[in-house]
Amino acid sequence: MFPWSRTVIWAMILSGLYCISTPRSGFAQSANEQLVEDSDRSKRMFIASCGRCHGIEGKGGTGPRLDRPILQYAPDDEALVRIIRSGIGGTGMPGNWFLDESNARMIASHVRSLGRGKTVTLSGSPEKGKAVFEKGDCRTCHIIQGKGISLGPELTKIGLRRGPEFLRKAVQHPGLDLPLDRRGFKEFLVIRVVTEDGREVRGVRINEDTFTLQLLDVDKQHHSFRKHELRAVHKEGNESLMPSYEDAFSPEDINDLIAYLASLRGE
DSSP states (O other), rough: OOHHHHHHHHHHHHHHHHHHOOOHHHHHHHHHHOOOHHHHHHHHHHHHHHHHOOTTTTOOOOOOOOSOOBBBBBBHHHHHHHHHOOOTTTTOOOOOOOOOOOHHHHHHHHHHHHSSSSSOOOOOOOHHHHHHHTTGGGGTTTTEEEEEEESSSSOTTTHHHOOOOHHHHHHSSSSSSBBBBSSOOTTEEEEEEEESSEEEEEEEEEEEEEEEEEEEEETOOEEEEEEGGGGEEEEETOOSSSOOTTTTOOHHHHHHHHHHHHHHOOO
């Protein structure tokens, strides 16, 4: 053995012990960067898989808002992951069969982070908004707590299902962004048909299959047609039987109305 080899060996051992016992800032930085990368990835996955219906910030769209701490169908993370992958039967929430459990959990983590965000404070008054709702005769088309007519969507829990931005759009530009039902069809789609004898009927689609079509018109009259007996069928994708209230109400009244609708949570 060379005379200096024992010195070299001890130097190597001491160097190894130093590396083990001394924290390396590069590792800590990489861990932080990994957390940021995972957060960004989960957000991108949420936007790609869920943003179209729930909004890119989870504030609601054709699907319900998710920026709240308690989700009606997902009381815990396991339920949330299951819903992300399998959907909710009988609703417009489809399953994402292409997501594995790992990716579903990343999306679920982002959804939970939305509920921990800052609470949005609305400028309007729910009490005054209720008076605006009554003044606009909104119960002639909407039901709240069993009172009203169901020409339009029921509003008993609308504050849980839709965010303020969606509600404002619905009040000012109804028909612009219709929600989807469990089959992927637009809910409350306006259809105008022409019968064989030239009669025109315009109403909201209640049901449709391969052979028949059922409509509810603005006078709350039901109509059922066999498609082969119709001369024409026109689907008005961006129209609504509900009038726009953008000019009918003042900006203050609309703010109050939005605050009232956002407060409806089924209590």
